[in-house]
Amino acid sequence: MKASIYVPLSLCLANGVLTSPLEPPRPGPQLLTLVFHSADGQYTMRMPADGREHLTKNGMAVNYIDAPDFTAQKQCTFRTPSKVALVNGINSRGLQQILLGPPQPVVGVTCSGTCVPTWIACVNPRTGVELGECCSGYCDKGRCQPWLSPVAAPA
Template sequence: MKASFYVPLSLGLANGMLAHPLEPESSWPQLLTLVFHSADGQYPMRLPADGREHLTNNAMTVNYIDAPDFTAQKQCTFRTPGKVALVNGIDSRGLQQILVGPPQPVVGVTCSGTCVPTWITCVNPRTGAELGECCSGYCDKGRCQPWLSPAALT
């Protein structure tokens, strides 16, 4: 008798969970990590890609920025006290970087949008449409692949 009570109860709970799907992850701003490097040290910054400026609160002169999990060169704006050139680079480990020239403090960062993480599908298999830019690599064979280390090419 007890078993017949628990089966309908379990099915009812399962149906209730299916009726209320989880909130899609894309409704939240994507989080990204940047690591600012200088000759004297480094500091990390974790921020949402919410379209708002996030102050660094650090006067360190920045030579380059590691951007391991977001297409920061394309989807972020870096506020500096002077004119600056930002150039994409890849280090010897295959890590995506932004070179800052001339080196100077980064006062604030504004990022928006989303990107597709490594090893995740980047092309809709039914339509062939791209699902977004890969965060730290390139789209190949329908999945985001990591950047290759320049050292691996030799």
């Protein structure tokens, strides 16, 4: 009876059915937040940077988009009903923005890739290799820095 178990078990091992992967499972796609602003109000989308189009399901004519936690100006595509100029900017608080001209609805958004959060290492200290683009700032002294320095709270 024991011999009948060993044969199927050894076949499964030979085919890799019961073996564990050699590398740990990768986390899912990075999540990002986009805030769409128009003269009539605003709406927010939280979505994965999974390379798939995510429909906005909103017909507001968008003037600009806040991208607080992702390099959306480089890693996203915005589908609109007609041609639009996208201009990158940073507001007075250091928040990344994408300006749309002329204002129009954004039908869908496709984002992919990852970026490095603020204050996290953007360069491997041992190899000197860049670990990625900073989500909302720039790489300085091996760490992602915000576009604007935080203001100290009044005492």
